[in-house]
Amino acid sequence: MFPADRVRKGRTAKKRASALTAGLALSALVLSGCAQSNREEGDGGGSGDVDGTFVFAASSDPKSLDPAFASDGESFRVSRQIFEGLVGVEPGTADPAPLLAKSWEVSEDGMTYTFALEEGVTFHDGTDFNAEAVCANFDRWYNFSGIQQAESQAYYYGMLFKGFSDSPDTATYKSCEASSDTEAVISLNKPFAGFVAALSLPAFAMQSPSAMEEFGANESSGTAEAPELTEYAKAHPTGTGPYKFNAWDVGNQITLDLNEDYWGDEEAQVTDIIFRVIDDPQARRQSLEAGDIDGYDLVAPADTEQLAAAGFKVIPRDPFTILYLGMNQQVPELADVKVRQAISYAIDKEALVSQTLPEGTKVATQFIPEVVNGYNDEVTEYAYDPEKAKSLLAEAGYPDGFTVDFNYPTGVSRPYMPTPEQVFTNLQAQLAEVGIKVNPQPNKWSPDYLDRVQAGSDHGLHLLGWTGDYNDTDNFVGVFFGQEKPEFGFNNPDIFNALEEARQVSKLDEQTPLYEQINEDIAQFVPAVPLAHPAPSLAFSERVESYPASPVNDEVFNQIKLTK
Amino acid sequence: MLRVIGKRLLMLIPTLIGLSILLFLWVRNLPGGPATALLGDKASPEAIANINKAYGFDRPLIEQYFTYVGKLLKGDFGTSIVTGRSVLEEFGTRFPATVELAVVALIFAIGIGIPLGYLAARHYGRFWDHSSVVLSLIGITVPVFFLAFILKWVLAIQLGWFPTDGRQDPRINATHVTDFFVLDGLLTREWDASWDAILHLVLPAIALGTIPLAIIVRITRASVLEVQGADYVRTARAKGLMEKTIRGRFILRNAMLPVTTTIGLQTGLLISGAVLTETVFAFSGIGKFLRDAIFALDYPVLQGFIVFIAVAYSLINLLVDVSYGFIDPRVRVQ
Numbered sequence: 001m002f003p004a005d006r007v008r009k010g011r012t013a014k015k016r017a018s019a020l021t022a023g024l025a026l027s028a029l030v031l032s033g034c035a036q037s038n039r040e041e042g043d044g045g046g047s048g049d050v051d052g053t054f055v056f057a058a059s060s061d062p063k064s065l066d067p068a069f070a071s072d073g074e075s076f077r078v079s080r081q082i083f084e085g086l087v088g089v090e091p092g093t094a095d096p097a098p099l100l101a102k103s104w105e106v107s108e109d110g111m112t113y114t115f116a117l118e119e120g121v122t123f124h125d126g127t128d129f130n131a132e133a134v135c136a137n138f139d140r141w142y143n144f145s146g147i148q149q150a151e152s153q154a155y156y157y158g159m160l161f162k163g164f165s166d167s168p169d170t171a172t173y174k175s176c177e178a179s180s181d182t183e184a185v186i187s188l189n190k191p192f193a194g195f196v197a198a199l200s201l202p203a204f205a206m207q208s209p210s211a212m213e214e215f216g217a218n219e220s221s222g223t224a225e226a227p228e229l230t231e232y233a234k235a236h237p238t239g240t241g242p243y244k245f246n247a248w249d250v251g252n253q254i255t256l257d258l259n260e261d262y263w264g265d266e267e268a269q270v271t272d273i274i275f276r277v278i279d280d281p282q283a284r285r286q287s288l289e290a291g292d293i294d295g296y297d298l299v300a301p302a303d304t305e306q307l308a309a310a311g312f313k314v315i316p317r318d319p320f321t322i323l324y325l326g327m328n329q330q331v332p333e334l335a336d337v338k339v340r341q342a343i344s345y346a347i348d349k350e351a352l353v354s355q356t357l358p359e360g361t362k363v364a365t366q367f368i369p370e371v372v373n374g375y376n377d378e379v380t381e382y383a384y385d386p387e388k389a390k391s392l393l394a395e396a397g398y399p400d401g402f403t404v405d406f407n408y409p410t411g412v413s414r415p416y417m418p419t420p421e422q423v424f425t426n427l428q429a430q431l432a433e434v435g436i437k438v439n440p441q442p443n444k445w446s447p448d449y450l451d452r453v454q455a456g457s458d459h460g461l462h463l464l465g466w467t468g469d470y471n472d473t474d475n476f477v478g479v480f481f482g483q484e485k486p487e488f489g490f491n492n493p494d495i496f497n498a499l500e501e502a503r504q505v506s507k508l509d510e511q512t513p514l515y516e517q518i519n520e521d522i523a524q525f526v527p528a529v530p531l532a533h534p535a536p537s538l539a540f541s542e543r544v545e546s547y548p549a550s551p552v553n554d555e556v557f558n559q560i561k562l563t564k
Numbered sequence: 565m566l567r568v569i570g571k572r573l574l575m576l577i578p579t580l581i582g583l584s585i586l587l588f589l590w591v592r593n594l595p596g597g598p599a600t601a602l603l604g605d606k607a608s609p610e611a612i613a614n615i616n617k618a619y620g621f622d623r624p625l626i627e628q629y630f631t632y633v634g635k636l637l638k639g640d641f642g643t644s645i646v647t648g649r650s651v652l653e654e655f656g657t658r659f660p661a662t663v664e665l666a667v668v669a670l671i672f673a674i675g676i677g678i679p680l681g682y683l684a685a686r687h688y689g690r691f692w693d694h695s696s697v698v699l700s701l702i703g704i705t706v707p708v709f710f711l712a713f714i715l716k717w718v719l720a721i722q723l724g725w726f727p728t729d730g731r732q733d734p735r736i737n738a739t740h741v742t743d744f745f746v747l748d749g750l751l752t753r754e755w756d757a758s759w760d761a762i763l764h765l766v767l768p769a770i771a772l773g774t775i776p777l778a779i780i781v782r783i784t785r786a787s788v789l790e791v792q793g794a795d796y797v798r799t800a801r802a803k804g805l806m807e808k809t810i811r812g813r814f815i816l817r818n819a820m821l822p823v824t825t826t827i828g829l830q831t832g833l834l835i836s837g838a839v840l841t842e843t844v845f846a847f848s849g850i851g852k853f854l855r856d857a858i859f860a861l862d863y864p865v866l867q868g869f870i871v872f873i874a875v876a877y878s879l880i881n882l883l884v885d886v887s888y889g890f891i892d893p894r895v896r897v898q
Contacts, residue, residue: 061647063647063648150614227643227648229649249740250657250658250848251658251848251853252730252731253734255734274734277846278729278846280843280844280846283729283845286717286721286728286729287729290720290721290724292730292733
């Protein structure tokens with residue numbers, strides 16, 4: 001527990017200097033006499049009286065500054081400041097909203113999208129954003145070749161558009177046409193209902209064609225040895241967003257400056273963003289307490305209360321996550337649907353949530369959060385009922401229960417699973433109540449756990465989850481249950497087909513009942529137990545008045561309000 | 565002397581070959597694979613297989629080894645799987661940080677260690693002696709990460725005398741010329757930047773320098789004790805030489821030989837200490853980078869690192885041997 005007054009903020013180098021010279025006589029360091037600041041410290045000339053420099057702790061460097069080749073949160077966090085897509089996100093929700101495209105129209109067959117573009121928008125290099133630039137971006141993604149197509153590179157394009165120019169048969173994208181400066185028409189080969197929502201991902205942000213040309217954004221290292229970052233991806237990301245790239249001091253920090261020519265009407269208080277890399281969660285918290293940073297993401301559940309009590313601003317995101325208990329049907333006992341139902345009945349989700357998950361977490365009944373299309377209020381639920389679990393186990397031929405492997409990751413904190421060890425212990429005890437004994441199988445998250453659970457069949461029960469990328473049902477259930485996967489070891493063509501069909505229905509009102517039915521089918525089949533929708537939290541120094549927390553992390557720092 | 569140095573440098577070649585084979589095998593046999601590090605959470609098993617193929621991890625080890633050495637000889641250390649940058653570039657940007665930290669840690673360890681050990685020997689069996697023995701025992705037994713954590717907790721978080729982590733306050737918009745932050749500030753006359761970098765160095769340097777400090781105290785003490793009882797010291801006294809001359813020219817100089825060896829060894833060990841210290845203080849040097857590489861099984865980085873450390877170690881040893889010659893001319897003759 002920290003008394004708030006002990007936490008020092010905004011200490012200057014000089015204060016530290018006097019404390020040091022008083023406390024320690026380090027003969028080698030007799031510079032104190034000349035520790036005079038002869039420059040303005042980077043305040044960047046923020047509006048009003050606030051310090052416009054905002055320091056946010058990132059947990060790692062971005063993988064790439066070229067968002068088309070990134071899929072991780074830290075890359076996207078930086079991308080969202082520099083780049084904008086045709087489609088953005090309605091603030092505070094996961095729903096698509098106009099951004100660089102003012103509006104769009106979909107043809108009757110769902111194959112053609114006409115985007116009306118904002119006018120007078122320029123990229124950071126001064127070139128115009130127009131329909132040609134839009135087509136240049138789409139064509140760039142479509143024409144990715146070789147190593148660029150790897151999942152480590154164009155992950156989202158590959159996943160969502162199902163193919164590149166060298167495989168036109170499977171590709172969803174067909175062509176892009178600039179019918180005028182402000183109108184781009186995009187044609188698809190087959191309907192893709194999540195198209196517009198998907199465009200809100202930073203991976204599909206608009207980048208300056210001339211800057212990409214100049215700095216070789218497409219000149220990925222030819223060798224298959226390792227995909228090397230291009231010059232563009234290291235030092236020249238050029239978008240239309242409210243902030244411009246300044247410098248990337250690898251392993252240390254990324255600096256962004258305000259884009260004075262930003263087309264939007266946002267009055268930004270934050271004029272300089274510094275993303276400092278601090279990979280240890282404990283160190284991030286201490287850095288905030290010491291006043292060295294202004295905020296960080298993914299606060300450990302155990303820390304939220306203490307930080308709030310010490311005067312820090314803790315802001316929970318609306319949960320857009322799912323944590324589930326997977327069951328591998330290659331294990332004979334788990335192949336029996338009665339056993340899987342029994343496990344569902346054996347779990348007291350309320351207790352699990354209140355004991356191990358952060359404030360704001362909701363109990364899950366299905367594999368999508370409530371705001372996602374197709375959420376089924378009437379889905380079959382397995383309310384906590386240990387007696388029923390026992391009788392189902394007896395029916396399945398295990399009156400005395402059985403023993404099964406339980407895999408869980410260690411030393412990792414995910415938005416949907418801040419403390420896996422605790423979740424495991426909790427479930428272990430609950431399962432023991434009904435006679436199911438588990439063999440704990442802890443594995444390090446990277447690289448062991450995911451390999452073990454997703455690639456092979458050597459696992460039993462396991463913990464895993466997902467953070468939604470954008471508001472689309474397919475991005476949840478389609479990912480989990482859309483095809484045969486070693487993770488669950490089941491083969492249910494009915495569900496696979498239903499998901500493939502629903503994905504292609506382009507009208508939301510026609511799609512909704514399909515997904516409601518799918519959610520019910522999944523509930524009947526019980527390939528996994530949906531446990532909870534955990535809410536991740538952010539923490540900020542007290543000078544932060546408001547922060548635009550978004551369920552899909554779509555947070556642009558020009559909307560941050562500061563008090564000093 | 566030059567011939568000795570040349571010989572030693574030649575000896576480095578077989579050492580490096582042997583070491584590279586051993587460590588290559590070791591690194592490649594660690595469990596797990598680098599693919600998830602590269603692909604992230606949402607990777608499919610097929611993609612993981614593709615990556616292993618692309619990197620050649622599915623080829624015979626012997627083939628992988630020769631490919632690796634072949635590239636190494638051309639100066640190609642490979643590309644980090646995690647960051648997508650060349651391994652040499654990664655070392656280049658991080659090495660100054662670790663050197664800076666190690667230098668300050670050494671100044672701390674030597675600057676306090678030698679006088680303390682000397683004083684302890686001079687006042688053998690009395691208060692100074694006892695307290696320095698106890699202190700050095702504590703210094704050696706307290707784990708580096710624990711000490712780092714305590715220093716940070718008390719001096720940075722509770723008292724606020726020092727920054728908690730990093731190399732420099734990001735709000736100080738410092739210019740970087742050499743990536744040695746203290747030096748940069750001096751070169752560009754941005755005194756506050758230099759000062760801030762020094763403040764950022766103090767706690768990590770104390771954490772990192774404590775074990776070498778404790779060892780230097782012990783060795784200095786033992787060595788001075790031995791020398792001051794030596795016959796030639798007694799002879800010098802009998803001849804009526806001034807005490808100052810005896811202490812400076814006879815005792816201290818002769819006592820410094822084993823201390824130099826120790827300092828050399830400790831310098832090499834600073835790198836391993838840096839892994840922990842840099843992690844606790846989010847100090848982006850090669851120590852922290854190595855730790856990340858271990859967690860992610862970033863093979864190219866680990867392999868490059870091993871070669872790098874082996875060379876660095878050998879060169880430090882060479883330097884120690886050369887410095888013997890200056891402290892004790894007899895060594896030069898031999």
